[in-house]
Amino acid sequence: MSTVHTGVESGGFDFSMPLVIVGAGACGLVAALAAKEAGIELVVLERDAFPRGSTSMSSGFVPAAGTRFQTAVGVVDSAELMATDIQKKNGHEADPAIVNTLAEQSAGIIEWLADRHNIPFELVQGFLYPGHSAERMHCTPRRTGEELMGALLTAAENAGIDIITDALVTDLYANTEGRITGLTYEQPDGSRETLGCDTLLLACNGYGGNQSLVKQYLPQMERALYYGHEGNQGDAIRWGEQLGASLKDLGAFQGHGSLADPPQTLISWAVMMQGGIQVNIHGERFSNEHGGYSEQAAKVLAQPTQYAWNLYDHRIHDYLTRFEDYQNAMATRSVKTFDSLEDMAHALTMDLAVLESTFSEMASLAESGQSDRFGRTFAAQDLLKPPYCAIRVTGALFHTQGGLEITPGGRVLDDTGGVLPNLLAAGGAARGVSGSNDTGYLSGNGLLHAIVMGGIAGRTAAAMLADPP
Template sequence: MKKDDQSEKTLSRRNFLKTTGGVAATAAAMVGGLNLLPAKAEAACDALPKKWDDTYDVVVIGSGFAGLAAAIEAKNAGANVLVIDKMVLHGGNSIINGGDFCAPGTKLQQENGVQDSAELMLKDMLRVGAYLNHPDLAKMVAFNAKGALEWTESYIGAKYTKLNFHGGHSVKRAHGTINSSGSELVNKELAKAKEIGVKIQLRTKLVKFLSNKDGRIVGVEVRKDYKFPDDNSGKAAFIKAKRAVVLSSGGFSRDTRLRQVHDPRLTDRFESTNQPGATGEALLAACMAGAMDVQMDWIQLGPWTSPDEKGFGYVPLFCERLVGYAPMINPKTGKRFFKETGNRKERADAIILIGDPVIIMGDSYAVNKQIFPMALQKGMEAGAIKKFDTLEALAKEYNIPVDVFLKEIERWNSYVEKKKDDDFDCMIFKDAQPTVAGPFYAARLWPKVHHTMGGLNINTDAQVIGFDFKPVKGLYAAGEVTGGVHGAVRLGGVAMADCIVFGRVAGTNAAKEKPWG
C-alpha cells in the first residue's frame, strides 16, 4: 500500500510538477479540455508543429479592455497582430462592465471641484488592498491612470460624462462613460483596432502555450470554430507568435471549481456577475508553460448585487449611486449594520455574516438625483427594485420591524443634517438630504462573485514572471488575468484603469520583442 502511494507520488511529481509548478497539478486534474496527459505535461519544451496554420508578430488572447489596448499599441508599434477570443462575441466582461474609469487629477474632477492626486489614489489602493498589492504595480496604475483615460478619450474616442463615487475611495474619481457601460470603451477600442488593421478572430480558444527548448513562448495551440462551453467543438490549429503572446483573458469568477480550490466558501451558492466565459483555463495554461501565479485566493464578492435578478443586473447601479446619500438596513433588526461607503470586501463580509439579504433604500430626492433613469426603470421592470409610497409600506414588504426602522431612519437623517455618521462613519456627501421624500425605492442585496484579484505574476513591463523569478520569454499579460495590482481588494473603477494601463504596456513591449524565427 505504502509503496503504491509512493509510486504514485513519484509519478505525479515527475510528470506533473517538475516543470510546471504547484498550480499545474490542480490544473491538470481540472482542465479536462486541455487533454493534458502526463506524457505531454512533461515537456516544458513542446514538440512544435511542422506547419503553423497562421503566423503573426503578436497574438493577443482575449478581446476585452486590456487585450484590445495591447493589440492597438502593438499594431501601432509596427507589429501585425491577431486577437483571439473563445466566445461568439467580443468584449468579455468589459462589455458588461459598469463603465467607471478611475483616474486622479483629471479635467472632470477639476470641473466638479474634486482635489485628487496619483499619490492619493495609490494610497487608497494600498490601504483598501490591505497592503498586499505589489506596490510597483499599483503605482503604475495610479500614476498612469490619467494618461490612460486621456488616451481612451483622445485616441479611442470614448466619452465620459459623469464623475462617480465608489466605496473605499477617498474622493470621487470614477469617470462614468456616456452610456454607463464599459461597452462605450471596448466597442470603440474594437472599431479602432479593426480600422488600423488588427485581425480579430472569435470562437477561437487557447488550448496551450507552445515553448521552444529555451522555454521561450513561440506560439499557441487553439481550437478554431470553438463553441463555448463544449471543449470538443472546433478543430485544432497552431498559431505562430513571432514576437510575443499577450494574455488578457480575464479572471475566473465563473470557474466554480477553480475558485473553490482557492476559496472553498465560494460554492455555487454564490452566483457571479461575470459573463459565462470568465473561466480560468487560459490562466492555468500559462502556469503550465511556466508562469507563476499570485494571490489566487483573494476573490472579490460584489456587495451590491441582488438575488432578485440574474448576473450583474441593475441593482449595483442603484446601490452604488445611493451610498453616501441613503441608508442600508438589516431587515431582521430594522437597523443599519455597516458603513455604506465601506469597501467591497468589508461590506460583502458584513452581509454574509448576517446570512440573509439586506436592503438598500433611498427617497425620491436621492433616487432622482443619483440613479441613471434607465437603470431604475429596468431594475423595477425586473422586479429587483421596488417603489413604496411610505416607509411603513417598505417595512411591511421586507418584514422589517417598523417602529425600530422609523427611529433608525430619523437617526440617519440627523447624521445627514450634520454630515457626520456617529454610528459607522459613513461618508455623507455635501448634497445629501434626509430620507423623507416619498416615494421610496428599495432593493435586496446579496453578494455575487465579481473579480479575481489574483492571477499571473507580472512586472511593470507586463512581462509574466516564471517560477525561476525570471520573465517567461515571449509572454506578456494584462488585466484581470494578472495578480498583485489590487492586493486584497480591487477598488471600484480601478479595473478599467488597470486594463488600459497594463494593456498598453504589454502591447508596446510585445511588439518590441526580437522575432524568434
C-alpha cells in the same frame, strides 16, 4: 484543456503572427490598439462568438488621475494621491511598482483612447466611491461596460485589428527555454488550428467562472452568485503553473453587495454614497455601507436568506436614473416606492418597530455627529426622507484579482523572480492591485488594470518585437 506542451520549437504551425493576444475584452482590445499603433502585426483570439468579456457586465468606470476631463471641471488629483488611495485600501499588500505605474500612466492611456480612438470618456461627478480622495472615475455616456466594449470594438475595427471569434485556446507550446512558440485553438465545429507566435499576451481574465478553483481559493464565495463572464476559467493561471510562473494573491477578488436579484442588474454604489442604507429582512442595518462594495458582498450573503434591501429616497432615485443599469431595474419593476415607513414595513414584511429604530438612530447620529457601531457617520442633509425607495439585492462574485505576477511593463515573472522570455499578461489574468482578499478592492481596480495595464503591455510587446533578444 489549458495544457502546455514543452520542447516544441518554432515552425510547423498552420500559420504564424508576431503577436497573439488571448482575449478580446477591454484588456485585450486596448493592448491590441497599442501594439497595432506601433506597427506590429497581430491577431486577437476570442472564445465567444461576440467579444464582451467581464467588462460588458461592469459599470464601465475607469479610475485615472490628472486627466484633462478632471481639469476641465476643477478636480485636483495626482498619480501620487491615487497610488496612496489604492495602497491604503489594500493594506499595502500590492506591488508598489505596479500601483505607481498604473496611477502614473492612467491619465495618458485614458486621453490616448479618447483622442486617438474616439472613446467618449467623461468624468463621473456628484459622489466619491469609497476610498477615493477625488472624483476620478471615467466612463462613457450611458455608464455601462457594454457601451465601453462597443466603443473599443469600433476602435479596433477602425484600426484594422483582426479578431478571430469562437476561438477557444486549448494548448500552448513552449521550447525548452520556456519561450512560447505557438498555440492551438478550437472552434465550435471541433476543428482545430495551430498558430505560431513570437510573443503571447494573456488577457483572458481570471478564474471566477471555474467552480473548482473558486472552491479552492475563495471558499467564502463558493455559494455566491457569480456575476462575471462564464469564460473566466483560470486558463492563464493553469498555463502559468505549467510554465513555472509566479502566482500571487489568488485569494483576492472583487465582490459586490448590490446586485438586484431578480433581475440580476448591478445597482450603483452611489446609492450608499449619497445617503442610502442596507437592511436585512428584519429592517436592521448590519454594516458600514461606506466601507466598500466588494467586501459588502460577503456581509450581505451572511444575512438571513442571503439578501438585503437597499433603502434610499427620491433624491437618490433621481440621481440614479442617469445609470442605464438602474433604468433596467426600474423597467423590471424591481424598484419599490413607499410613502411611509409603515407602508414599507408592511409590503416588505419587516418589523415596523425595528425599521423605525433604524431610521431614528440615523437621525440621532446626524444630530450628534457621532459614528455608529460600524464606524459610519450620517450628515443631516443626506438623511432619507419620504417617499422612500427599496430594491432587493444580494452579494455576488464579480471577478478574481489574483493571477500571474508581472513586471510594471506586463511581462510575466517566473517563480525565481526572472522574466519568462516572451509571455505577458494584464487585466484579470495578472496579479491585481487589490491585495490578498476582498477588502483590498478599491472601486475601479479591475478596469484600471484591464485598460491601463492592457495599454502598457501592448506597448511592451511591441518594443520586444521591435528589438528582439
